[in-house]
Every structure is written in C-alpha cells, then in structure tokens.
Amino acid sequence: MFGYIVVNQQELQLSDYKRYRSYYCGLCRALKERYGIRGQATLSFDMTFLMILLNGLYEPNLREENHFCALHPMRRHQMCLNSISEYAADIGILLSYYNLMDDWKDDKNTKSKMLAMGIKKYFNAVQQHYPEKAMAIETYVRELASCEEKNEMNIDLPAGLTGTMLAELFVWKKDIWESDLRKIGFFMGKFIYLMDAFEDVKDDTMTDNYNPWKQFYKNELTEIFEKRVEDILILMMSDCAQAFEKLPIVQDAEILRNIIYAGVWSKYEAVKAKRHKEEAKK
Amino acid sequence: MITDPYRILGVASSATDDEIKKVYRALSKKYHPDANLDHQEQAEEKFKEVQEAYQQIVEMRERGTSSFGFGQQWSADRAKTEYGEESIDMQAARDYINAGYYQEALNILNGMGGTDQSARWYYYSAVANAGIGNNTTAFDHAQKAVALEPYNLEYQLLLSKLQQGSSWYREKGSSYGRNSLNTNLCLEFCCMNLLCGCCCRSF
Numbered sequence: 001m002f003g004y005i006v007v008n009q010q011e012l013q014l015s016d017y018k019r020y021r022s023y024y025c026g027l028c029r030a031l032k033e034r035y036g037i038r039g040q041a042t043l044s045f046d047m048t049f050l051m052i053l054l055n056g057l058y059e060p061n062l063r064e065e066n067h068f069c070a071l072h073p074m075r076r077h078q079m080c081l082n083s084i085s086e087y088a089a090d091i092g093i094l095l096s097y098y099n100l101m102d103d104w105k106d107d108k109n110t111k112s113k114m115l116a117m118g119i120k121k122y123f124n125a126v127q128q129h130y131p132e133k134a135m136a137i138e139t140y141v142r143e144l145a146s147c148e149e150k151n152e153m154n155i156d157l158p159a160g161l162t163g164t165m166l167a168e169l170f171v172w173k174k175d176i177w178e179s180d181l182r183k184i185g186f187f188m189g190k191f192i193y194l195m196d197a198f199e200d201v202k203d204d205t206m207t208d209n210y211n212p213w214k215q216f217y218k219n220e221l222t223e224i225f226e227k228r229v230e231d232i233l234i235l236m237m238s239d240c241a242q243a244f245e246k247l248p249i250v251q252d253a254e255i256l257r258n259i260i261y262a263g264v265w266s267k268y269e270a271v272k273a274k275r276h277k278e279e280a281k282k
Numbered sequence: 283m284i285t286d287p288y289r290i291l292g293v294a295s296s297a298t299d300d301e302i303k304k305v306y307r308a309l310s311k312k313y314h315p316d317a318n319l320d321h322q323e324q325a326e327e328k329f330k331e332v333q334e335a336y337q338q339i340v341e342m343r344e345r346g347t348s349s350f351g352f353g354q355q356w357s358a359d360r361a362k363t364e365y366g367e368e369s370i371d372m373q374a375a376r377d378y379i380n381a382g383y384y385q386e387a388l389n390i391l392n393g394m395g396g397t398d399q400s401a402r403w404y405y406y407s408a409v410a411n412a413g414i415g416n417n418t419t420a421f422d423h424a425q426k427a428v429a430l431e432p433y434n435l436e437y438q439l440l441l442s443k444l445q446q447g448s449s450w451y452r453e454k455g456s457s458y459g460r461n462s463l464n465t466n467l468c469l470e471f472c473c474m475n476l477l478c479g480c481c482c483r484s485f
Contacts, residue, residue, distance in 0.1 A: 008460070011436060011462075129371075154419065156411070156416035156417070159418075160416065163415065170355075174336060176334075187417075205378075228380060231448070234451055234452065235418060235447070235448060236417065238448050238450065239415075239417055241451055241454065246344070248310075249303065250307050257454075259455070261457070261458040262458035262459050265455075282376045
C-alpha cells in the first residue's frame with residue numbers, strides 16, 4: 001500500500017546516510033527481537049521515518065549495537081535501538097496486519113492471508129497494548145470502504161481518512177507536541193493516499209475501481225492532469241513541512257528534511273516516468 | 283502566558299529559528315526531570331516553562347513571517363456593508379469560523395443546498411475547509427471566490443496565503459535535490475534494500 005516515505009539518497013551526506021541505515025537496521029532488529037522473522041517481514045521505510053522523527057523530538061538514549069544480519073553474514077551492521085524502535089515495530093505490525101487482510105479481502109490473495117495469519121498472534125498482543133491505535137486503523141478501513149461505496153469525488157475526504165489514521169499513529173506521547181505531530185501525520189497521510197491513488201489511477205480506470213483521481217485522469221490531457229496532481233500533492237507536503245518546522249528538532253533534522261522536501265517525491269517521479277515511457281511506446 | 287519567552291530561553295528576539303531550537307534542546311536536557319533527581323519538582327517546573335516559552339515563540343513567529351511556517355489561524359471578516367446584509371446562515375457560519383468551529387461552519391454552508399453561489403460563500407467555505415485540513419477544497423474555493431470578485435482584497439489575501447505555503451515548500455525542496463530526482467533512484471532504493479539485508483515490504 002505505502003512505502004513512499006524514503007530518503008533522496010543522492011543528496012544525503014554519507015554520514016547521514018549511514019545514520020539512516022542504522023535506524024532502519026535498528027527497526028529491523030527490534031522487529032526480530034520482538035516478533036521473530038515474520039515480524040521482520042513488516043519492516044518499512046515509513047516506520048523508519050516515524051522512528052527518526054520521534055527520536056529527534058524526544059532525544060531518548062539510543063543503544064548503538066553491532067549485529068550480524070541473517071542475509072549479510074559477512075560483516076556486522078550498526079543499529080540504533082530504544083523504546084521508540086519498539087513503538088515503531090509495534091505500529092508496523094498493526095499496519096501490516098490490516099494491510100494484508102485488506103489484500104486478502106480485495107484480491108483473495110492467499111499469500112497475504114497466510115502472512116497475516118503468521119503475525120496474527122503478535123497483532124493481538126499489540127492491539128491489547130495500544131487499543132486506540134488499533135481502533136484508529138480499524139475505523140480507517142471501515143470508513144474508507146464506505147467512501148468507496150459512495151464513490152466520493154471530493155478528494156479531501158478519502159485522503160483525510162488516511163490522514164486521520166496516521167495522525168493518531170504519530171502520537172507517541174500525549175504532551176505539548178501532540179497537535180504538531182498530528183498535523184505532520186495528517187498531511188503526510190493525505191499525501192500517501194493521493195500518491196497511492198495516483199499510482200493506481202490507470203489500472204483503476206481500466207477495471208472501473210474507485211479512485212478519486214479518475215474523474216480528472218479520464219478527461220484531462222496528461223500534462224494538465226499531472227500538473228493538477230503535483231499541485232495538490234505539494235499542498236499536502238507543504239502543510240506537513242510547516243508543522244515539522246515548528247517542532248524543536250535538531251538531531252537528524254537534515255535526514256528528516258531530506259525525506260520531507262525531496263525523498264517523498266521519488267516514487268512520484270518514478271511513476272510519472274514509467275507512464276510516459278508506456279505512452280511513448282503506443 | 284509568559285511575558286518575555288525569549289528571556290526564558292536566554293536568546294535575543296533576533297535569533298534564528300535554528301538557534302532557538304538548539305537552545306531549547308540544551309535547556310530541556312538541563313532541566314529534564316530525569317536528570318535532576320535531587321530536586322525533581324523544581325526541575326519539572328522549569329522544564330515546562332521552557333517548553334511553553336518555545337511554543338510561544340513559535341506561535342508569535344507564525345503570526346509574523348518566518349520560516350517556521352505560515353499562519354494557521356483562520357478567521358473570516360465581516361462582510362463589508364457594500365455587499366449588503368448577510369443571510370442568517372452566512373452570519374452563523376462566520377461566527378462559527380471565528381470561534382474555531384470549522385466543522386459546524388461547514389455543516390451550515392453545505393446545508394444551504396447551493397442557494398448561495400456568491401464569492402462570499404466560497405470565501406467562508408475556503409476558510410472553514412482550511413481549518414479542518416481539507417486543503418484541496420480550501421484552495422479550490424479560494425480560487426473561485428477570487429474569480430468571482432477579482433478585486434476583493436480579502437479573497438486575494440486568503441488565496442495568496444494558501445499559495446505561499448506551496449512556493450515556500452518548492453523553494454526548500456530545491457535545496458534538497460527535489461528537482462534533480464530521477465528514476466535511477468528507484469534502482470538505488472532496491473540496492474539499499476539489499477544492503478540492509480531485510481526483505482522490505484511496504485506496509
């Protein structure tokens with residue numbers, strides 16, 4: 001479903017890149033420690049972003065460890081871990097489970113069902129621990145389904161559902177920073193939803209599935225349609241970025257800015273390029 | 283309310299946003315209750331004061347102009363008399379907006395069933411939508427208000443406020459290589475996945 005919240009590696013300094021990787025590997029480690037190899041399969045860049053964001057805001061102590069990694073047994077990998085990686089790991093399990101079940105429901109994908117069953121036990125445990133987070137995802141799944149049924153054409157509405165869900169997941173602690181964290185999550189969630197819909201719009205038009213971009217995709221020239229999408233996506237990210245800049249984050253701020261101002265566009269550019277190539281072939 | 287938040291942080295009011303963030307970090311470390319086990323209570327008080335001072339500065343700067351972002355405080359001004367009296371619905375919508383009840387304002391505006399297609403309706407709708415995070419609709423309606431009454435300064439201001447955020451974001455993006463992004467990156471991400479050695483799937 002997602003996976004858009006990545007770094008723009010070309011512009012990232014080597015030291016920052018190494019740091020980013022050690023967070024990523026730390027999350028992977030936390031997943032392995034808590035949920036074994038099945039948990040590890042839920043590793044994502046999106047949760048890595050959340051981890052770096054919360055670490056920057058709260059600056060709790062980080063354990064820096066070196067471990068061998070199953071797939072790369074030749075050398076040790078540096079990893080950063082603490083209670084925030086555990087939180088990110090738990091949230092990743094919740095999201096993965098719902099996402100896999102969604103694939104199963106939509107496409108009768110048995111592989112998804114099997115993977116979901118594999119993490120069901122962990123999902124139950126996390127759900128008990130964070131009932132309000134699990135509830136936020138559940139509400140989102142339900143309300144999105146009704147939005148699709150109604151064929152909602154106002155793009156703010158379905159996108160806002162993803163936003164509301166992510167806003168809840170971004171709140172690690174209820175304190176003075178809550179409202180800005182919610183804003184970051186909300187607009188990033190809207191961005192993710194609209195980006196995902198943009199990626200699928202061609203297929204959804206052919207199969208006549210719900211997609212809020214379809215009304216424009218069908219009736220507008222490619223350049224005009226893409227300009228519209230880009231302007232709206234920028235609107236989302238600029239509100240997200242404004243909330244981010246309000247937080248007192250210094251640690252790893254350059255990594256976070258690299259993601260917020262550039263990295264999140266990687267997939268958009270890739271989708272656009274792929275589509276242009278396909279069109280040129282015709 | 284702290285009378286002089288800059289004094290609490292010990293910085294000049296001309297300090298940059300970055301400087302203020304750094305000072306905040308240093309002070310919050312110093313007064314963190316966990317780091318002051320001997321006199322936890324006083325430390326906590328001071329810790330909270332530092333947090334409040336920081337937030338207050340952010341809010342003050344938000345209202346002015348600074349890279350901290352742009353005003354998120356939305357309000358609607360009373361219709362000038364030259365446009366005639368507003369209907370009761372429109373007055374109620376305006377009151378709700380000014381009290382920060384954006385959803386309630388929208389309920390009224392949308393409940394009018396399209397009887398009012400005036401620039402002012404679009405203007406209120408834009409403000410209320412912005413207030414609840416419906417930024418696409420807000421932008422769209424602000425544009426409509428300006429199109430209907432191009433010389434209304436209030437509408438122009440709202441639209442430019444909404445546009446300002448986008449151009450600020452674009453500018454920042456260019457310093458992080460947003461413009462040079464290309465599809466080769468995709469390949470690099472795959473490589474990075476391999477390097478990190480975990481079968482990464484998006485959630």
